[in-house]
Amino acid sequence: MIIEFRCDREQARLWMRRETLRVNDQDIPVQFAWTTTPGSHPAGLEALFELERIVLRKGKAGGADRLKTIPERPRAGSPDVVVDFTSAARDPKCSAKLYLRPRFNGCAGENAALAAVLAGDLPVIEIVNELDGTIMDRGHPSAEIAAGLSGGLEAVMARTLSMLTPILSGAPRLVPQLAAPANSGAAPNPTPFVVRGVATSIAKEIYRLCCYAPHWHVGWRYAENADVWRTGDLSGPAWNVLGDPGNRFYADPFPVTWQGRTFVFFEDLDHRIGKGIISAIEFDGNGPVGKVLPVLEEPWHLSYPFLIENDGELWMIPESTAHRDVPLYKCIRFPDKWERHATLLSGLELADVTITQHDGLYYMFGAWRDGTGGYSDTLAIYYAERLLGPWRPHASNPVLMDRATARPAGNFVAVDGRLWRPVQDCTNGYGAALGLAEVLELSPTTYRQAVRHLLKPGPLWTGRKLHTLNRCGQLEVIDGSRVQPKTAALLASLRSSDRPSQSDWHSALAKPIARRLH
Structure with a gap:
């Protein structure tokens, strides 16, 4: 099995350094396809994430930190499974047997996840097979250890990866009915949110x-x-x-x-x-x-x-x-x-x-x-x-x-x-x-x-x-x-x-x- 993650170069983050996925007790290599997705990214987001790293996490690295060097590993060939983390349209020429798209409160891409966190909550995650529209799994993560906006994003992506393993293992999924709030998919200005987060951290x-x-x-x-x-x-x-x-x-x-x-x-x-x-x-x-x-x-x-x-x-x-x-x-x-x-x-x-x-x-x-x-x-x-x-x-x-x-x-x-x-x-x-x-x-x-x-x-x-x-x-x-x-x-x-x-x-x-x- 060849698994391919499709990710946006402008949103290359530490959680994307994963080289394998555990499927049926085997470590399956993951290859990456880097794209550039049209659309704006919140201004000053990376500077705010760096502020959170220094103040909220005492300098410790986190999954939402920006990758300084994008790994360019050689591709093994045409993928059997694509997991598309972008908001770009699916390539109709892709021959993958399974094309999975994570959605956050119904929308795809990192901006959708950020919009949910900025609205004050972590989103409901859905893993959708875009070949037939089937929702393969659905979940709502907890945020008890998520510090700030970057911590919320890290928690969301960590749980998204957790949901992929049983799907690819072929395990029967018991998809729960979870109501998701409306999500425009457009992340608002994160600066006030991060400032509030820092103030809350000091109060705590x-x-x-x-x-x-x-x-x-x-x-x-x-x-x-x-x-x-x-x-x-x-x-x-x-x-x-x-x-x-x-x-x-x-x-x-x-x-x-x-x-x-x-x-x-x-x-x-x-x-x-x-x-x-x-x-x-x-x-x-x-x-x-x-x-x-x-x-x-x-x-x-x-x-x-x-x-x-x-x-x-x-x-x-x-x-x-x-x-x-x-x-x-x-x-x-x-x-x-x-x-x-x-x-x-x-x-x-x-x-x-x-x-x-x-x-x-x-x-x-x-x-x-x-x-x-x-x-x-x-x-x-x-x-x-x-x-x-x-x-x-x-x-x-x-x-x-x-x-x-x-x-x-x-x-x-x-x-x-x-x-x-x-x-x-x-x-x-x-x-x-x-x-x-x-x-x-x-x-x-x-x-x-x-x-x-x-x-x-x-x-x-x-x-x-x-x-x-x-x-x-x-x-x-x-x-x-x-x-x-x-x-x-x-x-x-x-x-x-x-x-x-x-x-x-x-x-x-x-x-x-x-x-x-x-």
Whole structure:
């Protein structure tokens, strides 16, 4: 197979240095055809991108940076597949069997992508086969790590490349219906946008200097028959907040009753070092009792402690994307002793792994990332006959690219014979809301879901975010985030048993100030 990328010389960027595409476990070389597309490009765009590189990315290179030298590699011959990133008309003499055109909110070319970002959002991406007009795939990327206009463009192009691989692999595509805003295709003057971006970045740095950000906290209640899955909202008994020492946050709560005792396990992150461990606290029917216990720590960050009972044992699969694997831990002594038992998948970033059983198989859901782009917009599914595997990829992986419905947000729930999954809705930022999605179809080759309810922070659950929902018996738990001033956190920790030393004070206040002064 000969794959050809057609790109505009005037828009030659760092992401175009890709030499291969991974297709059916093989690295297929990519050749380039450089063209010049008629039409204007936003004045001063490259200077503004350079400003963002210096100010927002601290000098680090990014995929939207201009290529100083356009690679002129020899062409292998007439392409079998053309991927045209320009807005130019298709050459009718082209004999390629597949002619793919990425579209951004319905329009082709970099200017269309820029117009969407300048309008305040990343576009819906469509990959269209121009030979017959078929939409091969559709997705909506997330922007949680996109800094400025150049970062938005980089996120869009990274996810566009991610969408090409399964199409060229011949995997069946489950094309979602995603509404795209109207797009003129003409990018307006980007200068005000970039100036606002720089000002916003400075404001965020000041905020981070004064406050721990983000600062998550766990909510709990005994819901009886008024739980979220039955009401479709956050009404019912009032939510209580699990207290934390201020310089640590608690998130991703998973409750379980085991050996006659109920504990809630959660991510426990120390702001002073920026790494999470798994901790737990006991609940007695009225609320939390005793102290928070650390139960699992690794040299790398851990979060989202998914729990599953299997063959008379209790198992945990904490998120460990920093280690690029999906580990399985066995409970040796409940609740505080766990040993790594197996690695279910390796060599990949799969966040918030959540497993359910359906029609005799185990299905593993996770937010997949291939090293680029956002962390919350792409769903991958794996299946196995046993918890220990072997785990095989779903025929349509990645199954879905949609920031509003992809990332898991807690355990699957069966209600009146229907299977449901909570999903993180990152439309307005990471963890901004939570959707309740009904699973309509699930097999090794198919998947369909429909979001029936959307939960947002508000009077019933104060705070700024909401991204995990779980239940055990009558105990229901969620999480959210709040503003946590660093001085208040330090004063609170002084009154706790976890008293900071003089060096902790220096780490929490002096070092951030020094970094920003230099």
